[in-house]
Amino acid sequence: MYLPDIELHETGALEETAALMARYAPNARLLAGGTDLLVDLKTGRLRVAHLVSINRVGALRGVTETGGGLRIGALTTITQLERSPVVGQRFSPLLDAARKMAAPQIRNLATVGGNVACAVPCADLPPILTAMNASVALFSAKGRRNVPLEEFFVGARQTVRRDDEVLTAVLVPEPSPGFGAAYARFALRDGNAIAVAAVAASLLLDHDDTIRDARIVLGAVAPVPLLVESAGARLIGQSPAEDAFAAAVEAAMQAAEPISDVRGSAEYRRELVGILTRRALAAARDRAKETQ
């Protein structure tokens, strides 16, 4: 498999990157780690005449604390995310996903921005980021905007991002006291295997231990990371005991839109959603209690 003839552009400035995309989109793609994009180009799934590398754009780097939470620069690699002290201390549910992705060699190249922007249904970071109320920051020659993740994905490999927009960062709000989140996934082996099904859950507990807010987000069982609002609603006002999870588990299983493929049948995936929802909720509850 060889790459077709493509013109490569590279600049260190975000504004120039946006100008190149405004000029060449839709016949251009942004190149980050290349772990998805180069495969698509080599296999012919995607054909474009221009690649705009963002690897020298300093404004897209770094994991930093902002007033209201965490800013993860789009070029942050999965390895850098795993090793970030602030992620380990206060945003550790992200590690549930980061540590299960691919294998170390891929994690050294693959970026957070690429994992979100590619909008592949089995991508690991979008469900847990959505459960943690994250949004993405977009930049283009026309301006900036932020989009909550639950509004970002519109179909398999499709988002509301325009072709000329650069995803500059993922923004995760500071978790409140009583907030806990977790990500559980099932894959056919530990390394270099994509999720067959995955569930992210978050809970916000009141002082008296009742659930004030809950989010359940499914991965790899629908065209988009699926925020199941009916499942979260069934938990609100409940105590976070295992038997209170049953209605939410049922709602999550019903909401899933799984397909059958070489990794598992639709029925098998729906069963997995039930098991993983229960696991993610229990882990989110335990973490929430630690922060109350």
Ligand SMILES: Cc1cc2nc3c(=O)[nH]c(=O)nc-3n(C[C@H](O)[C@H](O)[C@H](O)COP(=O)(O)OP(=O)(O)OC[C@H]3O[C@@H](n4cnc5c(N)ncnc54)[C@H](O)[C@@H]3O)c2cc1C
């Ligand atoms: C062997 C192997 C195993 C894998 N296993 C997993 C896994 O277990 N879990 C998982 O989630 N993924 C997995 N992946 C997929 C891949 O590694 C991730 O999705 C990765 O995070 C993509 O990031 P990247 O920087 O390589 O993106 P690229 O390949 O450079 O880009 C991917 C897409 O996103 C766009 N893009 C990239 N950055 C931006 C930006 N800042 N703004 C706008 N658009 C942008 C590109 O134009 C392209 O369309 C695997 C890949 C391989 C090859």
